[in-house]
Amino acid sequence: MTINEQDSATEPAADNDARTDWEQRIYRRTTDTAGVDPALELPAVTGVTAQGFVGHIKLAWSPVDGAAGYIIERTDRNGTAVILDHGGSDVPAVPGAEYADAGMPVGESFGYRIGAVAGNEFPVWHWSERVEAAVRQGPAEPVHVSVDAASDSGTLQRVWHLVGSERLSQLREKTDDFGNDIGAEFYDSLRIAHDELGVDRVRAHAVLDDTNAVVVRDDAGQITYDFTKVDAIYDDILRLGITPVVELGFMPAAIASDPEATVFTYRGIISPPTDWAEWRSLIKAFASHLVERYGLDEVAAWGFEVWNEPNLEVFWTGGPQDYLRLYDEAAAAIKEVSPRLLVGGPSTAASEWVHLLTEHVAHTGAPLDFISSHTYGNAPLDVQPAARRNGLADLPIWWTEWGVGHTHFGPLNDGVYGAPFVLTGLKSVQGRMDALAYWVVSDHFEELGRPTRLFHNGFGLLTVGNLRKPRFWATYLAEQMGDQLIRATVTGDGADVVVQTWASRHDDDTVDVLLWNSVPNALVAQGDPSLDRTISLDVAGLAAADYSAEVARVDQHHSNIVPVCPTDVDWPDTDLWQKLRAADVLDTEIVAVEATATGIHLDLALPMPGVARIRLQPKAAGAPRKEAS
Incomplete structure (x- = not known):
């Protein structure tokens, strides 16, 4: 993976060792493409x-x-x-x-x-x-967007309500080397995600990792389980109104076949178990404990995901058949506790092994309640055909990792390009996925070493200190939409592939029109003037005679916290923190709109990359509706 030289030069040696190992192994997949059916x-x-x-x-x-x-x-x-x-x-x-x-x-x-x-x-x-x-020479003509506020185009699926997270045990961490309170800030990031983005589920690595001391083998070889630390973590997030999607990993050292095979700075063990019966016993004991502590009705809504990215050498020393055995043993153990508990996989990188797992369960009868996989830098592939081929067309699909950049400390994670990327992905999966989890909620993230400066292109929607990045604001604008989608069409230069739209109606007849400008090429992430567009927006079918209009923007000059911090500053002092927090707001303005025979008209500029949300609120209830032409 790409290493940012400035960050690399300031990282501790141990973190550099973990990072070098990651860089060398991350792209080594264990998928065998020979002899494709x-x-x-x-x-x-x-x-x-x-x-x-x-x-x-x-x-x-x-x-x-x-x-x-x-x-x-x-x-x-x-x-x-x-x-x-x-x-x-x-x-x-x-x-x-x-x-x-x-x-x-x-x-x-x-x-x-x-x-x-x-x-x-x-x-x-x-x-x-x-x-x-x-490519043609510019300038481009205005792009026309037409919205019918009286129409019905289905119901919004809030797929972003599942989010990814660094291992939850960092809720127990104290301050880092720079004085940042890891546990308190991480907890607050989950609260913010719940309150402002609607997040009600979280998926994280390493619940079975030895940090949580789940499995102990005594000198006589006897195994005991202790879920005390896991209980404390889950109690914390449940108090926030967030439930876990339980990723079953990493392998506890007491039952691992190779405890020296690890990943990340915290050395999560990535080998299969020495004895499959011990793995099955652990999973059954864990699921049984959760049901006893939290109740079957509660835990039945969570979901157990078997492992993380077993198609990558860096996460799994076994092969595909070893993973299928791992899955079978875990799934059987979970269903022994209760048939109501949900189990799924393959939890793979790069959308792989969905056919492998669905074909396997179709032939063996092993339980599978949801399909999961991951993608970075692209909208998720359509895995429904693989499920249909194997008689599993109705299975829920949970994309448990997804993001604009697949590299730690990569060039895209803090910038504006991620904002329209998020909206493209969220709209793309409507009707074909049940969850699309952004990876991750917070820059308090330790896999390859703790951040050494505030803006380090971390994976988080929120920075260390919980400032909101452009990607956060894009998700926030999606969450602010009404449940009722309405018809919106785009015509002109860039229609539907550069400029996209998503529109909704609230119960009080407020209309939201989301517009974004982006292309699926990270090489132009910093912008390309030839892709900037002027939008000509017409909204018809409004329920009231008079509306106020507010425009919210996310682009290089709006709702973009990064430029507020000087580039030569690693960590803000008190005065700069105060300035950053004052700037940590969604940029909005009230604008005048032109009344037309059928509704309203508005012209606005939309840079690439950029997002705009036009909110139309009725000034008086009960006024007659203007019909769409």
């Missing part, structure tokens, strides 16, 4: 088009039945072909049937082919016909 062969993609617009080329194609996603190959004028990876995503395939390719020179023609894949670990069997286009 021909039954998973997909036909060539048809209906491919390429259109040149200002700042980007828009690609579109006809969906292929059974596809999880689509690989895009681009060829330059010299004949050099590359697979687009969107600036570094761990999954190059994209789930939809449209794409904006950006960052190319104006006027140069590029060729494209599209290939459907059954999953990230599966090949393209047949490529589409080749199409060509070139």
Whole structure:
């Protein structure tokens, strides 16, 4: 993974050792792609088009039945072909049937082919016909957005209510080397996420790690369990109104086949157990204890996820079949406690092994109550076809890790680019996933060493000290939407692939229109003026005669806390903390709108990357509705 040289130079040696080990092993997957089942062969993609617009080329194609996603190959004028990876995503395939390719020179023609894949670990069997286009010279015409406030377009799924977290045992940590109160600030980050983002579930690593002293083997070889520390942690988060998704890992040293095989600075053990019966006994005892302590009705709503990213060498020393055994033993143990308890997996990196696990449980009858996997730098692939192929079409899908950047201390985590990225992902999974957990809630994060400065491009939605990053504000704006979605369409240069929209209506007839400007290419994350757009917004079908309008913005100059802290400051002093907290607000302004025959009209600028939320609130209740034309 990419290392930020400034951060690397200031980290303790032990943390550097863990980080170097991580860098060397993170991309080593244990997935065997040889001998792929021909039954998973997909036909060539048809209906491919390429259109040149200002700042980007828009690609579109006809969906292929059974596809999880689509690989895009681009060829330059010299004949050099590359697979687009969107600036570094761990999954190059994209789930939809449209794409904006950006960052190319104006006027140069590029060729494209599209290939459907059954999953990230599966090949393209047949490529589409080749199409060509070139980026056009600007300026771009305004993009028109039309909203029908009287329409009904389904119900908003608040998939972000599950969030990822560093191991929960850090609730018991004291101050770090820089005086930051880890436990108190981490607890407060969960409270903020609950109160402001609606978070009611959290998924974290290492509940079985030896930090929690769950398993002890005495000199006679007898095993005892102690869940006291886990109880204290779960009691804390339950008091906040947050329940755990219980990730079963890492392996306790007392039952591990190789206690020296570890990951992270806290040395989570990644080997299979020495004795499968001891693993099964542990999981049964753990689930039974939780039910006894918290009640079956409570724990039945949680979910047990078996392990973390077993398809990566850095997290699992076994192979795929070893993972299936780990899963089977855990699932059987959980169901012995109660059939009502939920168990799922494969909890893999990069959307892999969903077919492997669903095929396995279809053949063996092992229980599977939800499917889980992870993706970074891209919207999650569509794993529903894999579930359907194996007779499991109705299973819930929980994406238990997802984020704009897959690198610790990477270049994207603190910046504005993450804000529209979040909204693209949340909208993308509507109707096909039940949870999309952003990884993670807080920059109090120790996997590769504690942060050495405030803005270090940490994974968190919140900084150390709980300042809100642009990604936080994007999620907040999604949470502020009404439950009733309404019809919104985009036309013009960049429609649906650069500029996107999401609109809703509240019970009091308040209308929210979310707009964002982004492309799936992290290489232009700092912005590209050719992709900035002017939006022409028309809202019809409003229930009242008169509305007030407020615009909230997230971009380089709005709701962006990072520039408030000078770049040469590692940790703020008291005065700077006061200034940062005063600036830690969502930027909003009341704007004038133009009344039209059918509703209202508003023009506004939308930079790339950028987000705007237009909120229309009725000034008087009961006024007659203006019908949409």
